[in-house]
Amino acid sequence: MDIVLIRHPAVAVDAGICYGYSDVALADDPAASAAAIAMRLATLQVPQPRVLLSSPLTRCATVAAALAGDFGCAHSIDERLKEMNFGAWELQRWDAIDRASLDGWAANFEHAREHGGESVAQFVHRVEAWLDAFAQTRELSPAYVVTHAGVIRVIAALVLDVPVERALQWSVDMSAMVWLRRDAVRQQWSLVRWNA
Template sequence: MDIVLIRHPAVSVQEGVCYGQSDVALADAPEASAAAIAVRLATLQVPAPRVLLSSPLTRCATVATALAANFGCAYSIDDSLKEMDFGTWELQRWDDIDRALLDAWAEDFEGARAHGGESVEQFVGRVRAWFDVFQQTRELTPAYVVTHAGVMRVIAATVLGLPVERCLRWSIDMAGCVWLRRDDTNLQWSIVRWNA
């Protein structure tokens, strides 16, 4: 079983702004970004997808639509693949958010939700519930999933049996890809490519 997680390309948002579930535009045309991603995946000899899944946010869905047309495969949207909801922090500069609130979040990383959006625990639960269902549908692979860095890290932590906090610093570039493979005999997952 192969799943290729693809982070959306660069967005038209200033650096240092929290944009979680805000529906922001891409910096470049989605068709051009999708073509570049397809070429890179072909170079890496990633198997073509049987299905393409995507977050509904524009920065993912537009790229997924273009990729699905390129590969001639089925395509669907899933709300579970959205980035974490940062509530009142959305579209705020991280530097402008009250330091005491950020410190409180760091002290209770999984449970805090001073912003009123999702806690990390809620976000992780949502993504893991989606992934548990996905793993039971072998006919959907190889699958490409156009999503967000947070979702990609939660899935990586899940398959590797690691705490999500350990994966937070793992670099994932804009339009970066993470290729995961499960050995269907022993049901063990491995990372084939990280941030390719």
């Protein structure tokens, strides 16, 4: 089973803004962004998808729909593929958020909800529910999933059996791809490419 996780392209939001769960626009045309992603994936010899899955947020869904059109496959949206909900911090500058609130979040990273949105544990649980359901559908492989950096890192942590806190520090560039493969016999996942 192959799953190719693709981070959405750059967004029309200033640097330093928290925009996790918020529905923000892409900086560039979705069709042009999808074409560039498809070209890079072909160069890397990534197998073409049987299905395109995505977060419902515009920055993912529009690119996934364009890719699905290019590849002639189905596109479906899943709420569980949204980025983490940062509650009151959404669309705020990170450097303008109360320092005590950030410190409180860091002190209890897994369970704190200083912002009133999701805790990291809740976010991981949501993404894991999606992954468990997806893993039961072998006929969808290979699948491309257009989603967010946080979701990509959590999926990688879960399948590669590394601590989520560690994986959340791994780089995932805009429009980058992470290719994961599960061996059908041993039922073990491996990393084919990271941040390509």
